[in-house]
Amino acid sequence: MLKPTRMARVVIAGTKEIMEPTISTLHRMDVLHITDYLEDGEDFKIGHPLKTASELSEKLLSLRAISSQLGVSGKMPGEKISAKQLPSVIDEKIKKLQEEVTSRVDELRNIEFRLKEKEDLIAAVKPFFGLELPLEAYSGYGSIRVFTGFINAELEGRVSKITDNYELFTGEYEKRRIFALFVPEAFEEEVRKLLQDERTFVEIKAPALEGNPPVIIEALNNEVSELKQKHESINSELEKIKKEYSGFILASDEYLSVETQKAEAPLRFATSTNAFVIDGWIPAAKYDEIEKELKESTGGLAYITKSTDQVSVEEIPVKMENPGPAEPFELLIDTFATPKYKEIDPSAVIFITFPLFYGIMLGDVGYGLLVSALALAIKNKFRTGGLNALALILLLSGIMSTLLGVLYGEFFGLPIFNMVVHGELEKGILGIAAPAIAGINMPIHRFDAVQPLLLFTFVIGILHLTLGLVFGFRNVTIMHGLKHAIYEKGSWMLLLFGGVAVVAKLMPALISKTPVPTGNPVFAGGLLLAIIGVVLLIKGEGPIAIMEIPTLLSNVLSYARILAIGLSSAGIALVVNTLSKDLFIMPDGVLLGGGIGAAIIGILILVVGHSINLLLGIIGPGLHSLRLHYVEFFTKFYEGGGTRYIPFGYIRKYTEE
Amino acid sequence: MVEPSAMLADPKGLIAIGAGIAVGLAGIGAGMGEQTIGAAAVGAMAEDEKFFGKGLLMTVIPESIAIFGLVVALILLFVF
Structure with a gap:
C-alpha cells in the first residue's frame, strides 16, 4: 500500500546448452x-531466436488466418487443453483445417461474386418489362x-x-417513361444529338x-435462389467446423503464442559464442523461489545473482501493491x-x-442503486x-452514492423523509421525519443547505490538497x-494554511462591511504564515513562482464542483418529477385529471428524463471526481x-502445462 | 433622469440577474475553451485510441471556469 513492491535486480547467466x-x-x-x-560492447551480442521461432510464427500465422476466416472469438469458455498434447497433433490439424476452411471460403467468395453478377443482370433487365419486345430485338442489326x-x-x-423512317x-x-427507338444508320448522329x-x-x-x-x-431468380441456398449450406458447414474446432484453435493460438514468445526471448539477452546473460528485475520476495526452480531445471548449471549496480530510478520496473478492493484503482493511476x-502510489487513497x-x-438512493x-x-x-x-470502481461509487442518498434523503429526486421546505411541510415517500443526528436535522437537503455544503466542499478541497502536499x-x-522539500512543498503548505486563515477572517468582514480585523490573532498569524510561505517559495523556485500562487485559490475553488454537479443532477430530477406529476399525471392534484393520453406522456417524460439524468450522473461525477x-x-x-x-510470461486461458 | 420605480427595484432581482450573468458568461467561456481542446482530443483519438482517457481529461479542464462562475453565483444568491 502506498509503496510499490520491493524489487531486486538479478543477473542470470549460463552456457547456451541450458538456455532453453x-x-x-x-x-x-x-x-x-x-x-x-x-x-554496446564488442564482447556480447544480442542473441538469436531459437531455431523453432520461424516455424512457430508461420504456424501461428496460418492458424490466425483460419481463425479470422471462421470468426472464432476469444470468449469460448471450456475445459483447458493440456499443452503437452498439442505439439503432436497441431501440424496435422492445422493442415486439415486449412484445406477444409480455405476451399470453402474460396467457394463462398465465388458464389458471392456470381450472386452479385446475377443481381446486376436482374436490375438491368427489369426496366425492359415496360416494352413488350424480346431482348434479342435490341441488337444485331446491320443498318x-x-x-x-x-x-x-x-x-x-x-x-x-x-x-419518317423510324x-x-x-x-x-x-x-x-421508357422507350426504344429504331432509326436507319444514316440518321444516327442527328438522333443522338437530339437525345x-x-x-x-x-x-x-x-x-x-x-x-x-x-x-x-x-x-435468373431461380439461379439466384439456388446460389443463395448453396451459400447457406457452405456457411452452415463452416459454422459446424467452427463449433468443432473453436476450442482447438484458441488453445493452439495460445500454445503457439507462448512458444513463439519463448523462442524469441534470446533477442533480449546478451550472448557470446557459448554463453548468455539475462538482466532483469523480480519482486525481491521471489528471489529464493526463482533460484530454487532454476537450480532444479538446469541441474545447478544456471548462475543467478543479485546485482547491486546503481541504476536511475526510472528504470526500475514498478509493480503496484495494493489490497484487493483498492487494486482496480491502479487503473486510474496507470491511465x-x-x-x-520511489514515489508514493496513491491507489489506496483514491480508493477512498x-x-x-x-x-x-x-447522492441519490435510486440512481445509486441503478x-x-x-x-x-x-x-x-x-x-x-x-x-x-x-466496473469495480463504479460499484464502489454506486454504493457510496446510495449511502449519501440516504443522508440527503433523495430517491430519484423525490424526498424520502418529511421535510419543511420554505416553511411548508413536504411529505416524503416514507411519510416519517428523519431523526436528528448530532444536533443536525436529517436529511440534509441539498437545495436548502447550499451555503454550508459549499463551505464543506472547500474544507474537503483543503484537506485533499494538504494530503497531496504531504505526499x-x-x-x-x-x-x-x-x-528541497521545505522549499518546494512546505512553502505551499504554509501558503495554503495561511491563506485559508486570512480568507476566513477577511471574507465576513468584507461582506458585512466592517473593518478588516488586522489585530485578530488568526488573521495576523495566517498572514505571517503566508508571507513565510512566499519567501520560501521565492528562495526555492525563484521570483517567477509568484505567478503560480493564484492557482492555489483556483484549486480550492475547483472543489465547489462537488456541490455544483450534485445540485444540477438533483435539479434535473426535480424538474422531471414536477413536470410529469403536476402537468400530466396529476393535473390540479387529481390523478389522471388530464386523461390517459396525458398520463402516458407524463410517464414517458419520467422514464426518458431519469434515463438521461442517470447517464449524465454516471459520466459527470465520474469525470469530475477523476x-x-x-x-x-x-x-x-x-x-x-x-x-x-x-513479467516475462503468459497468463494461460485455454491451455495448461 | 432615472425613473423612481427603477430605483425602487428589488435588489434581490438584481442579484439574481447578476448570478445569471455570472453563470452564463462563465459557461460560454468554458465552452469556447473546450471546443478547441475537444477537437484536438478527437483528432488524437483518431490516431490512437489510447488517448481517450487523457483527451477526456484535457477536455474537462476548462470546465473549472464554469465552476468559478457558479461559485460566484452561489455566493451572490446565498451570501449577500
Missing part, C-alpha cells in the same frame, strides 16, 4: 521483468441503330422532323440476352502515468476519495481486464532531501514516468 530450460522456467514463473540488452432509355419528354414529333416503342417502368440535348434522357443498354424479359427474370519506483467524491456528487446494478452486470460480463476494474513533501524528501484527482491532487506530488512491470 532456463527460458522455460522463467516463462512459467512469470516474475522476471527482462531488461532488453542494448549492444439500324437502336436507342433505349428513360425520357420524360415528347419524342415522336421531334424524331419525325428528322425522318420505329418507336414506349412503355412505363416504375412511373418513368443528348434532352436533359431528361437517361440511356440504358439492353443486356445481351435472348428471350422475353419476364422469362429471363424468372430464370495518468506509471509511478516512479474517488467513490466519496462521486457519492457526494450523485449504478451499482449496472456495475455488477458489467463485472459479471467482463471477468478480467480494464472493464472489470472500471509531495515525502517524495521530495526521499529524492532530493529535506531542504479530474479533481488528476488536476488538483496529483499536481501536488505526482510525477510518474516509471517503467511498468511486465
